[in-house]
Amino acid sequence: MQTPAGYQLVNGRAELTDFYAAVFNPSTVERYTHTVAGCLATGAFFMLGISAWYLLKGKHVEFAKRSLRLSLIVAFLASAAQLPLGHMHAVQVAKTQPEKLAAFEGIFQTQKNAPALVFGIPNVEEGKIHAAIEIPSGLSMMIAMDPEYEVKGLNDFPRDEWPPIAMTFYSFHLMVYLGAWFIFITTIGLFLLWRKKLYHNRLFLKAAMVSLPLPFLANQLGWIAAEVGRQPWVVYRMPGMRTSEAVSITVSAGEILASIIMFVILYTLLGLLWIRLLRKAVRRGPFDTDGKELKIKELGA
Amino acid sequence: MSFYQIIWFFLVGILLTIFAILDGFDFGVGIWYLRAKGDKERRTLLNAIGPFWDGNEVWLLTGGGALFAAFPPVYATVFSGFYLAMMLVILVLIFRAISLEFRSQEQSKRWRSTWDVAFSLASMLAAVLLGVAFGNILRGIPLDEAGNYAGSFFTLLNPYALMVGILALVAMAFHGANYVTLKTAGALGGRAKKWASLSGPVYLVLALVAVIVTVSTQPHLVENYRHALILWALPILSLAFIVGAMIYVKRDRPGVAFLFSSLSIAGFMATGGAGLFPRLVPALGNLEQSLTAGNASSSPLTLKIMFIMAIIGVPIVLGYTIWVYKMFAGKVDVDHESSHY
Numbered sequence: 001m002q003t004p005a006g007y008q009l010v011n012g013r014a015e016l017t018d019f020y021a022a023v024f025n026p027s028t029v030e031r032y033t034h035t036v037a038g039c040l041a042t043g044a045f046f047m048l049g050i051s052a053w054y055l056l057k058g059k060h061v062e063f064a065k066r067s068l069r070l071s072l073i074v075a076f077l078a079s080a081a082q083l084p085l086g087h088m089h090a091v092q093v094a095k096t097q098p099e100k101l102a103a104f105e106g107i108f109q110t111q112k113n114a115p116a117l118v119f120g121i122p123n124v125e126e127g128k129i130h131a132a133i134e135i136p137s138g139l140s141m142m143i144a145m146d147p148e149y150e151v152k153g154l155n156d157f158p159r160d161e162w163p164p165i166a167m168t169f170y171s172f173h174l175m176v177y178l179g180a181w182f183i184f185i186t187t188i189g190l191f192l193l194w195r196k197k198l199y200h201n202r203l204f205l206k207a208a209m210v211s212l213p214l215p216f217l218a219n220q221l222g223w224i225a226a227e228v229g230r231q232p233w234v235v236y237r238m239p240g241m242r243t244s245e246a247v248s249i250t251v252s253a254g255e256i257l258a259s260i261i262m263f264v265i266l267y268t269l270l271g272l273l274w275i276r277l278l279r280k281a282v283r284r285g286p287f288d289t290d291g292k293e294l295k296i297k298e299l300g301a
Numbered sequence: 302m303s304f305y306q307i308i309w310f311f312l313v314g315i316l317l318t319i320f321a322i323l324d325g326f327d328f329g330v331g332i333w334y335l336r337a338k339g340d341k342e343r344r345t346l347l348n349a350i351g352p353f354w355d356g357n358e359v360w361l362l363t364g365g366g367a368l369f370a371a372f373p374p375v376y377a378t379v380f381s382g383f384y385l386a387m388m389l390v391i392l393v394l395i396f397r398a399i400s401l402e403f404r405s406q407e408q409s410k411r412w413r414s415t416w417d418v419a420f421s422l423a424s425m426l427a428a429v430l431l432g433v434a435f436g437n438i439l440r441g442i443p444l445d446e447a448g449n450y451a452g453s454f455f456t457l458l459n460p461y462a463l464m465v466g467i468l469a470l471v472a473m474a475f476h477g478a479n480y481v482t483l484k485t486a487g488a489l490g491g492r493a494k495k496w497a498s499l500s501g502p503v504y505l506v507l508a509l510v511a512v513i514v515t516v517s518t519q520p521h522l523v524e525n526y527r528h529a530l531i532l533w534a535l536p537i538l539s540l541a542f543i544v545g546a547m548i549y550v551k552r553d554r555p556g557v558a559f560l561f562s563s564l565s566i567a568g569f570m571a572t573g574g575a576g577l578f579p580r581l582v583p584a585l586g587n588l589e590q591s592l593t594a595g596n597a598s599s600s601p602l603t604l605k606i607m608f609i610m611a612i613i614g615v616p617i618v619l620g621y622t623i624w625v626y627k628m629f630a631g632k633v634d635v636d637h638e639s640s641h642y
Binding site: 010019249251255258259262270 | 599606
């Protein structure tokens with residue numbers, strides 16, 4: 001849907017011509033590795049947060065120390081891996097979906113020495129970024145290791161091919177901020193582990209606990225950036241496959257609304273139940289299969 | 302029609318048949334679930350299907366996925382056309398799954414009985430809804446020139462489809478009762494035998510009625526049977542399988558009875574498929590516009606690649622499925638180490 005490949009159009013229908021070209025299309029590897037690292041980070045931060053909570057409460061201490069150490073290392077590796085992986089993914093977007101990258105980065109004018117925006121408030125009407133804090137030539141450097149690299153701006157694309165700018169821009173930037181936070185906090189954690197102060201640093205433990213839901217958020221933001229950034233297409237630049245053209249004719253707007261309401265209610269309910277049961281499981285603590293509390297040998301440290 | 306188009310018509314049918322047999326018995330367990338006495342019996346029932354039910358349900362996804370890839374116009378027509386009905390199916394399947402997984406997580410009686418009712422109702426509804434969907438496909442649905450669904454939600458609630466829905470409910474109830482008899486001992490096993498002897502005759506009569514009604518009201522489903530008389534063996538065998546299952550229920554051989562009820566379900570799926578072929582969605586009142594294996598398939602290359610993946614993938618899945626069933630073979634209760642619910 002993002003970078004379709006391995007097909008030809010026959011009477012307006014895309015037909016497969018090359019299986020491997022479709023499976024390994026220009027974004028497969030970048031998207032897959034970026035997503036998997038995101039999942040690993042989510043799991044690791046989940047474990048990290050609960051372990052930190054146990055330590056703060058002084059419960060299941062030996063168990064929590066072990067799981068804290070393991071999850072910290074995995075969380076760091078997964079978060080740090082997003083530097084090259086996320087970078088590769090962005091470079092691929094720059095090459096295959098330039099208007100999406102322009103929306104990510106808030107680039108309206110095509111330019112050499114394109115800056116990387118650390119912060120900014122895009123104004124779509126004026127085609128400008130307010131309150132911009134930028135790294136000069138940062139974006140050109142990141143894409144091509146060349147400050148002279150010309151980044152295509154949104155103004156070079158017809159207005160009806162722009163993705164919704166604000167949503168794409170903010171979700172992308174928030175995701176990047178969160179990614180930076182993950183690297184920051186896990187680096188601090190590793191430093192504390194090295195100085196043998198990890199298990200008693202209440203500030204770190206509290207920060208780790210609060211960070212538990214953040215990777216979930218980052219994953220969603222990344223997904224929003226990828227899919228909203230692909231608009232107005234359902235299948236990127238496929239003739240006849242604008243989202244407005246791909247809508248099912250036999251399903252009415254009312255039916256769609258009804259199903260969305262159903263899913264919202266259902267998943268809210270499920271989410272609440274999930275939190276309730278999970279809280280219970282976390283409070284009960286680690287048990288082995290006999291129902292006895294797990295006894296862990298004292299750690300050396 | 303090409304070789305792969307014919308092959309995929311059969312493969313989609315086989316995937317959905319495996320689904321009907323496998324998820325059929327755990328729907329069936331859900332249908333009888335509230336008749337089990339007390340918490341312990343209910344947990345025993347859940348443990349009887351615990352290791353399997355979600356794997357069973359995946360065959361529906363496989364069938365739907367195969368339809369999506371092999372016959373995209375059929376998928377588009379049916380899933381868009383049946384939108385509200387499909388949402389209802391999804392709602393019911395979600396509730397079934399969470400009831401099953403959540404009910405034993407809390408001790409509270411009210412918590413458990415609420416999920417118990419949800420589980421049983423969802424199982425019944427799932428059986429009926431999927432039966433109604435199959436009934437509508439058999440009967441045909443109104444299609445316009447472009448192959449889009451031209452009816453409404455209420456078009457789907459016609460007497461013929463509702464009859465197939467009830468037939469599916471009773472078939473799965475009988476099938477599930479055989480499964481419970483096979484998997485449980487003591488009072489519960491004895492009661493399950495009663496459920497089977499109760500539902501067997503109803504299943505037989507309803508199936509016979511359904512065959513007669515189909516022959517007399519759905520001429521398009523009988524065309525193939527006129528050309529190849531041998532096909533009549535399918536409905537006749539299917540009915541015979543029900544009788545066989547009933548006999549073995551009586552003789553206290555639940556394993557054989559379960560095998561026969563499985564065969565009867567497979568038989569009726571084949572009966573329907575043989576009537577439909579090569580149509581996947583008959584156009585009600587205008588058969589020329591039907592979606593068929595010939596006019597509604599993917600490109601030859603897609604079908605070929607899918608076929609290669611299927612002949613590698615399906616045996617692997619069947620292999621580990623059989624392995625799981627062997628691993629959890631035998632009677633279940635709530636005290637066994639693998640008892641999870």
